[in-house]
Amino acid sequence: MSELAALKALSKAKESEEKRIQERRRNIIVLILRHLADHGYSDTYERLCTESNLTLQKVDVADNVDLIRILQEFEESYELKFGKRPKVVRRLVEEVSSGGGGVRMRAASGGPRPAPINGAGQAGAANGSPGSSASGVPVGVAAARPGAPSLEGPPISGALAAKQRRDAGAAAAAAGEVGRKAELLERRQAAMNSVKPPPEVGMQRIAGVQVDGRGGVLAGMSREDVAAAQLQGLCVAGQAAPIAASRAAAAGGGSDSDSDPENFFERRVLKPLPPQLQGELRDLGAAITRDIFTDSPNVRWEDIAGLDSAKRLIKEAVVMPIKYPQLFTGLLAPWKGVLLYGPPGTGKTLLAKAVATECRTTFFNISASSIISKWRGDSEKLVRVLFELARYHAPSTIFLDEIDALMAARGGEGEHEASRRMKTELLIQMDGLARGGELVFVLTATNLPWELDMALLRRLEKRILVPLPNTAARRAMFATLLAGRCSPDVSPDLLAERTEGYSGSDVAVVAKEAAMRPLRRLMSKLELDGPVDPNVKVELGPITVEDARAALEVTKPSARLLEDKYRKFNDEYGQLAT
Numbered sequence: 001m002s003e004l005a006a007l008k009a010l011s012k013a014k015e016s017e018e019k020r021i022q023e024r025r026r027n028i029i030v031l032i033l034r035h036l037a038d039h040g041y042s043d044t045y046e047r048l049c050t051e052s053n054l055t056l057q058k059v060d061v062a063d064n065v066d067l068i069r070i071l072q073e074f075e076e077s078y079e080l081k082f083g084k085r086p087k088v089v090r091r092l093v094e095e096v097s098s099g100g101g102g103v104r105m106r107a108a109s110g111g112p113r114p115a116p117i118n119g120a121g122q123a124g125a126a127n128g129s130p131g132s133s134a135s136g137v138p139v140g141v142a143a144a145r146p147g148a149p150s151l152e153g154p155p156i157s158g159a160l161a162a163k164q165r166r167d168a169g170a171a172a173a174a175a176g177e178v179g180r181k182a183e184l185l186e187r188r189q190a191a192m193n194s195v196k197p198p199p200e201v202g203m204q205r206i207a208g209v210q211v212d213g214r215g216g217v218l219a220g221m222s223r224e225d226v227a228a229a230q231l232q233g234l235c236v237a238g239q240a241a242p243i244a245a246s247r248a249a250a251a252g253g254g255s256d257s258d259s260d261p262e263n264f265f266e267r268r269v270l271k272p273l274p275p276q277l278q279g280e281l282r283d284l285g286a287a288i289t290r291d292i293f294t295d296s297p298n299v300r301w302e303d304i305a306g307l308d309s310a311k312r313l314i315k316e317a318v319v320m321p322i323k324y325p326q327l328f329t330g331l332l333a334p335w336k337g338v339l340l341y342g343p344p345g346t347g348k349t350l351l352a353k354a355v356a357t358e359c360r361t362t363f364f365n366i367s368a369s370s371i372i373s374k375w376r377g378d379s380e381k382l383v384r385v386l387f388e389l390a391r392y393h394a395p396s397t398i399f400l401d402e403i404d405a406l407m408a409a410r411g412g413e414g415e416h417e418a419s420r421r422m423k424t425e426l427l428i429q430m431d432g433l434a435r436g437g438e439l440v441f442v443l444t445a446t447n448l449p450w451e452l453d454m455a456l457l458r459r460l461e462k463r464i465l466v467p468l469p470n471t472a473a474r475r476a477m478f479a480t481l482l483a484g485r486c487s488p489d490v491s492p493d494l495l496a497e498r499t500e501g502y503s504g505s506d507v508a509v510v511a512k513e514a515a516m517r518p519l520r521r522l523m524s525k526l527e528l529d530g531p532v533d534p535n536v537k538v539e540l541g542p543i544t545v546e547d548a549r550a551a552l553e554v555t556k557p558s559a560r561l562l563e564d565k566y567r568k569f570n571d572e573y574g575q576l577a578t
C-alpha cells in the first residue's frame, strides 16, 4: 500500500473510532435517560434532557437493552472470566465515629485509585496530589458530586475538569503564560480540595478530633484534643471505651447508624415518589418519605435486655413472614397489625428498631402525636398517602408510635370531625391491607392500651405486653452500661436487686447518674487546680458504692404505678402472660 493510502486508511480508521466514541457517549446518555424515566426520577430526567440536548422523544434505546441488563451481563461475563463477582461500586470514604455522637470521614484504606473514569485522580496526581485532596477527600468524589461547590461556576465532572485543564494549558502556552497556567491549576486543585461532602450523606467533620469506631483515639491528635476527648467521655482513663458500652449507648441514645461504617454502603436507596401522587398529596408523600429509615437503626435483638417472650412473638409475627414468605400463606398468612403495649421506657421503641434492623424492609417510623400536631387538618389524607407509599415500597413496616394519640376511642366528647375522619381512614386502610397481597405490616406502640378504639384493637390482631424488666434483665443492662467503670465492690447484681419496679429507661438513668459522679469529681478538681497540664493523664475514677447508692436515691421508678392495669389489660386482650 502506498504511503498516501496508508495515511488515508489511518485517518479513516481514526475518524470511525471517534464516531464510535461519540456514539457510545450518546448511547450512554440515552440509556441513562431511559433508566431515569422508567424509574420515575423525573426531575433528574428533565435536567439531563436540558443538559445533553437529548430526549426520549427523539431517540430511545433499542429493544431488550437497558442499563440493568447491561450491568447484569457485565457481572456475568466478569464472573466467568475471573471466577468472582465484580465489585461495581466501591467505598471512597468511610465514616469514623467520634464516639460522642459526631462523625468524621477519612479516605478508605488503600486510598483512592487514580480515577480512570473521570480523570480527576490523574489530574490530581499531575499536580503532586495522587488523586486525593489534602482534606482526605478523594478528588474524584469531590469533583464528581453534583452540587459540590467549585471555584468557577457549576460543579464539573472529572473528565470535564481534565479537559478544561488541557484547554487551559493550551491557551496559556499559546499566550506564553506558563505562570498563569500553573496558577490556574493550583486554584482549581485548591477548589477541589476544599470541596466538602454534601450534607445529604449524613457526614460531619469534627475538626481536630479523630476517634475510631470503638472510641479509640487516632493518630494526629494533639494532647489538648486527647484531653478534650477524654473529658467528653470518648475514652476513659486513656483506653478505648468498651464496645459493649458504646453499643449500649447507641441502643439507648437512638440511632448510631451514622457511626457504623458498614451503614454507609447499606444505606437504602429509595424509589422516587410514585407519579400518581400530585399536588398537595405529593407534598404529604415527601413529608412521609422523610420518616422512612434509610439507615439501619442498628439495634440488634441482643442489645435489648430480657423481653425474651416479646422478642419471640415479634419475630414470629413480623420478622419471619418477611424472611420466609413461602411458609406464611393461607391460614398462616402474616398478621397485619401488631400492638406493643406496656409501661413507658420498657423498650417498645427499641423492639421496633430491632425489627427495622433485622428485616431491612422499608420502615416508616411515624410518631402519631407528630401527625396530629403537624397535620391536624390533613391527617386523613396523610394516613391515606402513608399506606399508599407503604404499598408502593413494599415489603414495608409502618411503625406508629404513641398510637393512643391517634386512635383514642371514637365519639368522645368534643371529638373533632377531622379526627374522626382520620380514625375511620386508618381503619379502612388497615382493612385494605388485610385484602391486599402486598407485605405491609402495621406495628404500633402505646402506654395506654385501654384508651384505644375497640375497632382498632380488633385489627391489631397480635397484642404483646412489654413489661418492666425482671432482675436478670436489669442486671444485664447495668453490666453493659457500666462495663469497666465501677470499683470491684459495685456489682450489677446489687444494683439489679435494688431496682425492682424500675423500667429500662429508669435503669439507664441510674447508670448515667452513677457514672456522672466521678466525672463531677474530676470537673471540680479541674476547676480548682486551674488549667489542664497536657502531660498529666486525665482520668475518671471508678464508680464507688457511695456513687451507686446516691444514684439510686435520686432516681425513683417512674412506671410502677400502672403495672396492675397493664396486667389486667393483658389478661383481657393480650397475648403474653408474663
Ligand SMILES: Nc1ncnc2c1ncn2[C@@H]1O[C@H](COP(=O)(O)OP(=O)(O)OP(=O)(O)O)[C@@H](O)[C@H]1O
Binding pocket: 251, 252, 253, 254, 303, 304, 305, 306, 307, 343, 344, 345, 346, 347, 348, 349, 350, 351, 445, 446, 447, 469, 473, 477, 503, 504, 505, 506, 508
Ligand atoms: N430492655 C431494654 N434493654 C436495653 N435498654 C432498654 C430496655 N428497655 C428500655 N431501655 C432503655 O430505655 C430507653 C427507652 O426505651 P424505649 O424508647 O424503647 O421505651 P418505650 O417503651 O418505647 O417508651 P415510651 O413508651 O415512653 O415511648 C432506651 O433508649 C434504652 O436506653
